[in-house]
Amino acid sequence: MVIGAGVGGLAAALELTKAGHKVSLFEAGPVLGGQVRTFEVGGGRIESFYHHLFRSDTDAIELIEQLGLGDDLEWIDSTVALQVGERRYPFVSALDLLRFGAVSLLTRVRLGLAALWLRRLKAWQRYEGQRASDWIRSRTGREGYERVWGPLLRAKFGDHAEEVSMVWFWGKVHLRFASRPGGPLAREQLGYLRGSFGRLVDAMVEAVQATGATAEVASPVRRVLVEDGRVTGVAVGFGVPGGGEDDGPERIVPCDAVIATIPSDAFRRMVPDLEAGYAALLEGVQYQWATVLALALARPLSETYWLTLTDDDCPFVVAVEQTNFVSPQRYGGQHIVYLSNYCDPGAPIIEEEAEQTLERYLPYIRRINPDFNRSWVRGVWLFRDRAGQPIVHERYHETIAPHRTPIEGLYLANTTQIYPEDRGQNYSIRMGRRVARLALADAADGAGQADAADTASAGTR
Numbered sequence: 001m002v003i004g005a006g007v008g009g010l011a012a013a014l015e016l017t018k019a020g021h022k023v024s025l026f027e028a029g030p031v032l033g034g035q036v037r038t039f040e041v042g043g044g045r046i047e048s049f050y051h052h053l054f055r056s057d058t059d060a061i062e063l064i065e066q067l068g069l070g071d072d073l074e075w076i077d078s079t080v081a082l083q084v085g086e087r088r089y090p091f092v093s094a095l096d097l098l099r100f101g102a103v104s105l106l107t108r109v110r111l112g113l114a115a116l117w118l119r120r121l122k123a124w125q126r127y128e129g130q131r132a133s134d135w136i137r138s139r140t141g142r143e144g145y146e147r148v149w150g151p152l153l154r155a156k157f158g159d160h161a162e163e164v165s166m167v168w169f170w171g172k173v174h175l176r177f178a179s180r181p182g183g184p185l186a187r188e189q190l191g192y193l194r195g196s197f198g199r200l201v202d203a204m205v206e207a208v209q210a211t212g213a214t215a216e217v218a219s220p221v222r223r224v225l226v227e228d229g230r231v232t233g234v235a236v237g238f239g240v241p242g243g244g245e246d247d248g249p250e251r252i253v254p255c256d257a258v259i260a261t262i263p264s265d266a267f268r269r270m271v272p273d274l275e276a277g278y279a280a281l282l283e284g285v286q287y288q289w290a291t292v293l294a295l296a297l298a299r300p301l302s303e304t305y306w307l308t309l310t311d312d313d314c315p316f317v318v319a320v321e322q323t324n325f326v327s328p329q330r331y332g333g334q335h336i337v338y339l340s341n342y343c344d345p346g347a348p349i350i351e352e353e354a355e356q357t358l359e360r361y362l363p364y365i366r367r368i369n370p371d372f373n374r375s376w377v378r379g380v381w382l383f384r385d386r387a388g389q390p391i392v393h394e395r396y397h398e399t400i401a402p403h404r405t406p407i408e409g410l411y412l413a414n415t416t417q418i419y420p421e422d423r424g425q426n427y428s429i430r431m432g433r434r435v436a437r438l439a440l441a442d443a444a445d446g447a448g449q450a451d452a453a454d455t456a457s458a459g460t461r
């Protein structure tokens with residue numbers, strides 16, 4: 001059985017069905033896909049949270065090909081820029097760094113050398129226990145941190161930016177450069193699935209269902225049932241959580257193994273009788289909410305796909321203009337912009353309606369384009385995910401829960417276990433498959449062999 005139908009849960013289910021197992025997949029939300037869920041705009045389908053692939057995302061690329069979608073995976077030149085006050089600085093090629101007039105020439109050179117160093121370095125383990133903020137300041141000076149990389153860390157981790165592990169930062173820079181097969185001076189290309197990554201989700205669901213497996217939405221698992229230290233089944237509710245049926249009737253579904261791909265705190269609540277050490281690892285996890293205000297506009301906002309905003313007062317940190325990546329014709333001629341931020345649970349946006357957030361964002365949208373007018377807005381949506389980004393602090397490596405839990409037959413495969421890379425579709429797919437293989441090997445009484453496979457593999461813990 002698999003709990004959670006994001007790409008991680010679907011990949012696990014696919015692997016189990018390939019081995020001939022009967023799989024039931026339960027998803028709490030109203031749709032399948034998790035963080036890769038989509039919506040319709042102007043007759044086209046698009047992700048609720050912006051998505052692209054890097055060339056280094058080999059597991060995702062391979063799966064797309066295996067599912068017959070390879071011809072629709074497009075590699076597109078990306079346009080990246082940094083906004084400082086009213087000015088926008090393109091960062092399309094490494095040479096743009098030398099033209100980045102917002103910092104001194106010395107800082108530009110230091111930034112370039114630091115990036116080249118991280119690109120070449122493979123032994124990331126040396127950075128465990130170190131903070132990215134300390135490393136960046138020591139290599140690029142105060143200016144390099146405050147004006148360039150500090151804002152990028154704050155973009156993901158908000159008030160926790162100072163604590164972020166150097167390993168996380170290494171992964172970000174190293175893999176980003178790997179997306180430039182022509183070397184660091186080449187232009188970056190990003191991958192996009194024509195018709196949205198929702199098609200990958202659909203293809204995975206179809207492949208799973210073709211084997212007779214079931215995938216049910218609005219079916220939140222409430223408890224994992226355990227007897228004599230091993231899994232015996234799950235209790236599943238009816239209806240989307242928060243929809244007023246949280247304590248209502250439930251059904252018991254027996255099974256002999258469970259792979260949970262849900263956030264750590266939800267998993268902790270679902271399994272009350274966990275051994276204290278493992279429970280403490282789950283309880284120690286901190287997530288940032290991911291929030292995205294998506295706008296459909298009558299006109300383009302900028303000329304950039306990925307625009308990072310460095311001003312401290314700006315309430316969103318990245319503006320991702322999808323239609324500077326693919327054509328607006330895909331969305332009925334409308335221009336789609338995501339205004340994104342990651343924040344703590346107490347932030348105002350957690351309780352707001354989309355229109356309220358838009359109202360608050362208006363003056364800052366005008367910083368990107370002074371001509372912007374409210375009348376350009378044809379549609380507005382607010383998407384949130386409470387487990388958007390685990391906070392990867394400097395001692396993170398000591399706190400990652402193993403996939404195999406102390407309860408026999410119970411496994412965890414969620415985004416907190418992706419390490420040293422940043423979370424992404426690729427790594428959830430890789431992890432889902434790997435944990436399914438671990439469960440299969442355990443079931444075949446090959447625990448020793450599975451242990452070796454689990455610990456030898458980089459990418460997830």
Ligand SMILES: Cc1cc2nc3c(=O)[nH]c(=O)nc-3n(C[C@H](O)[C@H](O)[C@H](O)COP(=O)(O)OP(=O)(O)OC[C@H]3O[C@@H](n4cnc5c(N)ncnc54)[C@H](O)[C@@H]3O)c2cc1C
Binds near residue numbers: 266
């Ligand atoms: C803003 C944003 C932008 C991103 N951009 C990119 C990108 O450009 N490229 C990229 O590759 N990746 C990107 N990602 C990351 C990527 O989407 C995720 O890493 C990946 O989709 C996670 O998949 P998952 O299956 O591990 O988890 P999830 O997608 O979170 O799936 C977990 C599922 O479990 C369900 N669940 C929770 N509790 C229960 C319960 N009790 N019972 C049943 N089901 C339950 C949830 O509803 C959810 O559907 C982005 C993510 C965000 C938030």
